[in-house]
Amino acid sequence: MATIDMIGIVGAGTMGAGIAQTAAASGFSVRLIDATEAFVERGLNRIRLDLDAGVARGRVTAEQRDEIVARITGGTDYGLLAECHLVIEAVPETLAIKEPVLTGVSEVVSSDCVIATNTSSISITTLAGYVSNPQRFIGLHFFNPVPRMALVEIVTGNDTAAEVASQVLQVVERMGKTAVHAADKPGFIVNRVLIPMINEAVRALDDNVASAADIDTAMKLGAGHPMGPLALADLIGIDVVLAIMRVLEQELGASYAPASGLIAMVDAGTLGRKTGRGFFTYEEVRS
Numbered sequence: 001m002a003t004i005d006m007i008g009i010v011g012a013g014t015m016g017a018g019i020a021q022t023a024a025a026s027g028f029s030v031r032l033i034d035a036t037e038a039f040v041e042r043g044l045n046r047i048r049l050d051l052d053a054g055v056a057r058g059r060v061t062a063e064q065r066d067e068i069v070a071r072i073t074g075g076t077d078y079g080l081l082a083e084c085h086l087v088i089e090a091v092p093e094t095l096a097i098k099e100p101v102l103t104g105v106s107e108v109v110s111s112d113c114v115i116a117t118n119t120s121s122i123s124i125t126t127l128a129g130y131v132s133n134p135q136r137f138i139g140l141h142f143f144n145p146v147p148r149m150a151l152v153e154i155v156t157g158n159d160t161a162a163e164v165a166s167q168v169l170q171v172v173e174r175m176g177k178t179a180v181h182a183a184d185k186p187g188f189i190v191n192r193v194l195i196p197m198i199n200e201a202v203r204a205l206d207d208n209v210a211s212a213a214d215i216d217t218a219m220k221l222g223a224g225h226p227m228g229p230l231a232l233a234d235l236i237g238i239d240v241v242l243a244i245m246r247v248l249e250q251e252l253g254a255s256y257a258p259a260s261g262l263i264a265m266v267d268a269g270t271l272g273r274k275t276g277r278g279f280f281t282y283e284e285v286r287s
């Protein structure tokens with residue numbers, strides 16, 4: 001199998017842009033694909049803004065920023081992925097969107113190109129069924145914001161080849177991240193533990209146990225968490241939290257039912273930072 005030097009990413013949103021930036025900062029050539037030119041540009045712009053902030057804080061030099069940006073080629077044409085050694089899918093968390101994307105990727109890449117998904121909650125074995133050679137399919141679960149979060153969960157499906165797991169481990173390490181290995185079970189490690197905790201914080205809010213601010217202060221100062229669960233839900237996206245709870249409920253049972261407050265917020269379109277309003281309000285909207 002080829003050494004992984006060029007990485008394709010499908011979906012230039014929150015996670016795809018972060019993965020693209022991290023990969024380019026680690027010296028990989030990157031191809032970043034989205035459904036429209038406007039979405040590609042939005043992803044590239046997000047990367048530029050984050051790097052500009054890095055320059056202002058002295059984390060990277062202006063020269064390094066320019067080199068990182070120059071390693072990323074954006075576009076809407078899947079043909080851009082043809083030379084990639086690894087393609088990571090980071091499109092929204094529904095089978096209806098992921099299936100045609102994975103099939104499309106599988107049609108343009110070489111037969112030994114590793115195909116990975118950044119899914120938070122969908123079975124790797126199920127998604128592997130959408131690509132040819134499912135043994136080259138694997139879960140690479142990055143965390144938000146990708147450039148600053150140190151962890152990647154490597155998730156092997158029933159068919160994933162051991163060699164593919166060691167190839168992606170090298171990529172993760174070259175990105176300066178720490179990898180953990182998780183079985184293909186709902187939520188893997190972090191979301192299996194974290195998302196029900198956020199859900200319980202929303203239930204506590206629904207149940208008038210305390211205000212959103214006090215729930216977050218309690219968990220920060222009483223449990224030593226760097227961020228409160230409700231502010232974290234706003235950062236992740238309330239819709240993403242709800243979608244993961246629905247998968248956990250479906251796979252693991254009724255005790256994982258989403259809090260009614262989560263459902264109401266998604267119905268109202270208050271999705272957290274990306275809409276400027278969630279459990280808290282934000283002046284700067286992050287799309």
Ligand SMILES: NC(=O)c1ccc[n+]([C@@H]2O[C@H](COP(=O)([O-])OP(=O)(O)OC[C@H]3O[C@@H](n4cnc5c(N)ncnc54)[C@H](O)[C@@H]3O)[C@@H](O)[C@H]2O)c1
Nearest residue numbers: 011012013014015034035039090091092093119120144236
């Ligand atoms: N947001 C998080 O904190 C987080 C963390 C870990 C994993 N994830 C997972 O990462 C994946 C992406 O999540 P996100 O938060 O980045 O979503 P997002 O909505 O921010 O970005 C998704 C991107 O995919 C693009 N897209 C939609 N359909 C497409 C298509 N057919 N072809 C190409 N691009 C298409 C959208 O235009 C958008 O830019 C999901 O599977 C999610 O569960 C999210």
